[in-house]
Amino acid sequence: METSALMSNPTYNAAIETVAPATRDRFRLLVLMLFHITVTCISLIRVATYQTYVPYDPQHLLHAVVVVAAFSLVSILFAVVRFSFGYFVGFYLYTMVLGFLWMNSFTRFNYNHGLGALSAAVSAIVFLLPAMLINTSAKQIFVLSRRDFERLLDLILLITVATFAVASIYHFKLVSLGRMYEFRDELQYPAVIRYLIGIAPNVLLPLAFASYLALKRYWRAALTLLLYPLFYPISLSKLAFFSPAWVLAIWAASKAFEARTVAILSLFVPALIGVVFVNITESGPLFTYFDVVNSRMIATPSSAMDIYNDFFASHPLTHFCQISIVRAFLSCPYQEPLAVVMKENYGWGNLNASLFATEGVASVGLYFAPIVALACGLIVAIGNRASAGLPPSFILISASILPQIFLNVPLTVVMVTHGTALLFLIWYIMPRSIFGQASHFD
Secondary structure (H helix, E strand, O other), rough: OOOHHHOOOOOOOOHHHHHHHHEEEEEEEHHHHHHHHHHHHHHHHHHHHHOOOOOOOOHHHHHHHHHHHHHHHHHHHHOOOOOOOOHHHHHHHHHHHHHHHHHHHOOOOOHHHHHHHHHHHHHHHHHHHHHOOOOOOOOOOOOHHHHHHHHHEEEEEHHHHHHHHHEEEHHOOOOOOOHHHHHHOOOOOOHEEEHHHHHHHHHHHHHHHHHHHHHHHHHHHHHHHHHHHHHHHHOOOHHHHHHHHHHHHHHHHHHOOOHHHHHHHHHHHHHHHHHHHHOOOOHHHHHHHHHHHHHHHHHHHHHHHHHHHHHHOOOOOOOOOOOHHHHHHOOOOOOOOOOHHHHHHHHOOOOOOOHHHHHHHHHHHOOOOOHHHHHHHHHHHHHHHOOOOOOOOHHHOOOOOHHHHHHHOOOOHHHOOOHHHHHHHHHHOOOOOHHOOOOOOO
């Protein structure tokens, strides 16, 4: 009787209806994460067939599976935590560390493999906790009016065109993706133009695209995507070449799925396609896709952690002297950028690396790397607070390029050179009122 009465209670039924969908969503996300982890490992096995910098030895497969399975428990976070900027970036960095732990089980480099794996895993966890869990809103002391915000967007388009025009005076080269590395060393720009080339396509244009969609200015949204091709001949960057398609894909996916699912799919689907392609053919456009996505985009950042662990096991730490401001006050054992140092020692081209390798392993070593990772997580959490109140899909689209950049360059470079700090500021001051009931982002 009591059970029947309880089940007929409208309040009880409403609570069940509220809880059940959330539980189903978490289960689906967890299953998706497990598929993603599996495909990531399979992808690394296939990459190892063609790239010597990715190690694999079937004799150590069981060890690798156990390590990855243990680290996979961290993926529960992505099933239960709500979406934020830190969620988006954290997922990409989690995947990178997962790849490193896999490679660490097979690596031929001579460093403390156990300590390296433990340091990376702990660093990832202490980074993710603040980056994903600190998402309370920060009170807006200053807010742009809708009119002023629209003027800011127009200014972004003007700055973008001006950057291209001035940069073209110094360098403009239309070459294929395969030949762009032959000319990249020729790129020499004044500091202001160099910064704008990093900020405009990676932060300003995605922000403008998402904002014009919210304002229902669809022609201007389209214009922002048409400006992207201008940056390839002046930057000779694959990221600049593929960015418009990437931003469009994120936008299209956000129309069909919620933000957390889109974040996971944004790596899972490209990796899965690459694995399918390489099993079809080992030449032609399909294999080129596998090389660009599975090798360069996904495997290389993890490999960079492996290489940095090896190098700094037998070389002096930087103590952050790779940062120009720090270098002005401290002597530095390296006169060239770390990317060049790695190229000279390993011969695989300029090799930048993420915050875990650069601010962590290279700067303070394996023992103190988790402390630095925690600080970096707190910095990323500033973006969560600055963007609080914005629709998840808006954050997803306006920050769509940044997670890939986080995989390949230090946090200091991401924040300044690529404009992440500027994005935080604009998120903070932009009017939330533009997301009305008729908004695209409902």
